[in-house]
Amino acid sequence: MPHNNQPFSEAQNHNHQPSHYILALDQGTTSSRALVFNRNLEVLGRGQHEFAQHFPENGWVEHDPEDIWQTTQAAIKDALAAAQLSAQDIACIGITNQRETTVLWHRETGKPLYNAIVWQDRRTAERCHAFKEQGLEPDIQERTGLLLDPYFSGTKLQWLLDNVTGAREQAENGELCFGTIDSFLLWRLTGGKAHATDASNASRTMLMNINNGEWDPKLLEYFNIPPALLPKICDNAHAFGHTDKALFGASIPITAMVGDQQGALMGQACIHNGQGKSTYGTGCFLLMNSGDTPLVSEHKLLSTIAWQLKGKRTYALEGSIFMAGAIVQWLRDKLGIIKTAAETESLAEKVPWSQTELLIPAFTGLGAPYWQPHARAALFGMTRDTGREQIAAAALRSVALQTEDLLKAMRDDGIHPEQLRVDGGMTENNWFLQALADVTGYSVVRASSSEITVRGAAFLAGLQFGLFSNLHDIESLSGSNGEFTGTLSASERQQQHKRWLAAIDKVR
Helix, strand or coil: CCCCCCCCCHHHHHCCCCCCEEEEEEECCCEEEEEEECCCCCEEEEEEEECCCECCCCCCCEECHHHHHHHHHHHHHHHHHHCCCCHHHEEEEEEEECCCCEEEEECCCCCECCCEECCCCCCCHHHHHHHHHCCCHHHHHHHHCCCCCCCCHHHHHHHHHHHCCCHHHHHHCCCEEEEEHHHHHHHHHCCCCCCEEEHHHHCCCCCEECCCCEECHHHHHHHCCCHHHCCEEECCEEEEEECCHHHHCCCCEEEEEEEHHHHHHHHCCCCCCCCEEEEECCCEEEEEEEECCCCCCCCCCEEEEEEEECCEEEEEEEEEECCCHHHHHHHHHHHCCCCCCCHHHHHHCCCCCCCCCEEECCECEECCCCCECCCCCEEECCCCCCCHHHHHHHHHHHHHHHHHHHHHHHHHCCCCCCEEEEECHHHHCHHHHHHHHHHHCCEEEEECCCCHHHHHHHHHHHHHHCCCCCCHHHHHHHCEEEEECCCCCHHHHHHHHHHHHHHHHHHC
């Protein structure tokens, strides 16, 4: 495994040799996790702690930043203990995180002024609507690659400044720091020495110009944001600082930060233009590497920075659907037709692709490429024969059909992938992956590891530290666990998709 000129020999590695263990943090929406990797990116130890979700009003979602900080520290200690290592054994740290979630804290004390406003929060919907009414969306999309939506950090930060007593005045005086979760953790880990972010997270704030990689004065003016608040934008692999020795007993270099979906793109080794991955969790995020120029999507996809290395930016097109694994939860918790998610596979095996039933899973509206928040779910084409099997198959197939909608939008925007790499909980279901290959016509390749997102962060950290020599090293470490190829003819695929689009039209 000579990824770095030559492998470590045991003798070399014995005494005071530099360590080659990487600690990677995955700060997510419901839990904080830490994993210890060796230089083959194999997991040696993990720690995970959940934390509370706060819903102060309808459509509002908040986290207590202190909970995020406490659970992150606890996860790190658990992961080190599980790997039977101490902080002295760790070469470097990489961070990946829930994106867009917004924190405001005091520069002097590090104390948050208010809870973190989570990416799912919809409190700024009216603000976004007002910007659209002013005709600002095309200019904002041109600068940021994003569509006006409460999802992104810009209007969340504006809300904090306008609604937290004294916040705007303190911000104008340079007394406050803004950051997404990566920045907040970096600040806390370094004992307040580093206020920085990385290009992938910055590209989700709606305050950064993705064409030049800098905070955009015009956007700051639109959202009324004082520039003194903002972190420094850095490469994804970068010497961000060192952990405060008091925390874990050693000062460890922090050498990478990356947003979670971009981390998964790297973890799947999608390092060339036209390579893409689809992650199937609660929802589905499909990211496609679009090379070194940002595409402004004509089909309601987002353009985002995949990563920036040595000052050079690589871009991605992103499409998201709200309901993937969540549909299977609905079958279990609301319809009661299954007890475990795994049962859907054996049920669906009894149903042909030409089934009449079609489920449109617009339970929370439709995501890309429709963006119809008021659409609602429907089940079409039921007959006297319709039962558990048909509903389970229609549910799984709906995720494949939604994926084809995203892939078609990407093709229409000029990106033509050769295959689709997949990861996430739903990809354990072989019937679903076969349906995905049948519906899309692509070869579907399942990732070898369930830890794809955090593996991307670990790799970037090791790259900066010198454990890996270049991006190609991730290709030799990625591997797959099964490949699925389509069995339907082009006309059968078209027939199926046409019926799907007709049903979508009925719920819009």
